[in-house]
Amino acid sequence: MTYKAICLTFSVAVLGLNITAAQAQNDYPPLEICGNKAQGGIMRGHIDNAYKIYQNEKEISVSEAGDFLLAFGRDEAYQQSVRISYNIPEEDYPSDSYTFSITPTKWDIQKINGVAQSKVTPGESHRDEILRENQSVRKALSENNTTKSYWKQGFIEPLEKYRISGEFGGQRIINTIPKSPHRGLDMAAPLGTPIKAAADGVVKLSGGNFFYSGNMVIIDHGQGLHTMYAHMKDTSVKVGDEVKQGQIIGTVGQTGRATGAHLHWGASLNDTRFNPSSLLKLNDNSLCYKI
Ligand SMILES: [Zn+2]
Numbered sequence: 001m002t003y004k005a006i007c008l009t010f011s012v013a014v015l016g017l018n019i020t021a022a023q024a025q026n027d028y029p030p031l032e033i034c035g036n037k038a039q040g041g042i043m044r045g046h047i048d049n050a051y052k053i054y055q056n057e058k059e060i061s062v063s064e065a066g067d068f069l070l071a072f073g074r075d076e077a078y079q080q081s082v083r084i085s086y087n088i089p090e091e092d093y094p095s096d097s098y099t100f101s102i103t104p105t106k107w108d109i110q111k112i113n114g115v116a117q118s119k120v121t122p123g124e125s126h127r128d129e130i131l132r133e134n135q136s137v138r139k140a141l142s143e144n145n146t147t148k149s150y151w152k153q154g155f156i157e158p159l160e161k162y163r164i165s166g167e168f169g170g171q172r173i174i175n176t177i178p179k180s181p182h183r184g185l186d187m188a189a190p191l192g193t194p195i196k197a198a199a200d201g202v203v204k205l206s207g208g209n210f211f212y213s214g215n216m217v218i219i220d221h222g223q224g225l226h227t228m229y230a231h232m233k234d235t236s237v238k239v240g241d242e243v244k245q246g247q248i249i250g251t252v253g254q255t256g257r258a259t260g261a262h263l264h265w266g267a268s269l270n271d272t273r274f275n276p277s278s279l280l281k282l283n284d285n286s287l288c289y290k291i
Pocket residue numbers: 166182184185186263264265
């Protein structure tokens with residue numbers, strides 16, 4: 001039983017009311033969350049004896065060890081809430097609520113010309129191909145059967161040397177047509193450059209030759225966290241493989257909708273796309289906040 005649970009029991013006994021420690025007094029420790037506290041960021045947290053955790057009243061995954069992740073999408077609300085209910089059935093699973101704000105991020109607008117018109121406004125003939133891509137990606141991202149928290153080791157960049165050719169969250173205007181915001185980070189590198197797994201995990205998709213993403217790898221890092229690697233020339237892993245951080249998973253290509261050789265690096269937490277660069281700050285202890 002943690003201090004928190006003891007404190008709660010004490011409060012209830014003294015006051016004789018069914019209220020939480022948070023409401024009764026503010027002598028419980030604040031919740032610590034670490035990482036990029038901004039739109040497009042991801043943070044980690046840890047709490048003992050949590051039964052369920054909710055971000056903005058939507059239930060999120062909490063591991064048996066008490067670890068959880070919070071991701072903030074491109075257009076995420078600045079005001080955030082985390083509610084933790086504790087595993088005390090006899091007390092009717094009491095909960096504590098925390099609120100905090102995230103930093104707004106200014107997004108980039110990028111103009112790209114010279115893309116084949118057929119790739120900008122796909123014709124009816126590509127409908128089935130696009131459907132196949134969407135379904136494959138959705139399936140790979142929804143298979144959260146990796147309960148192991150691989151992500152705890154932290155992340156590395158998938159390329160050793162690169163040039164950023166497209167920021168996360170930027171809106172592209174391709175051949176003067178505004179497209180939906182960019183959901184990954186474009187890292188330009190020569191064709192055939194080896195791509196490394198950003199962290200340990202299990203491969204959920206490999207290859208595909210998709211209309212937009214070309215050849216792709218999706219790695220499951222546990223608790224709904226995935227990294228995605230698109231436009232690959234080739235892939236050297238298969239679905240079900242357990243990969244190690246730094247392991248070569250394929251090479252940089254120009255497959256799918258791409259104007260040059262680059263890696264589109266993406267990241268998703270339970271279908272919330274966030275900036276994969278934020279993963280590099282997940283274990284940075286100088287970015288811890290008490291809320
Ligand atoms: Zn991209």
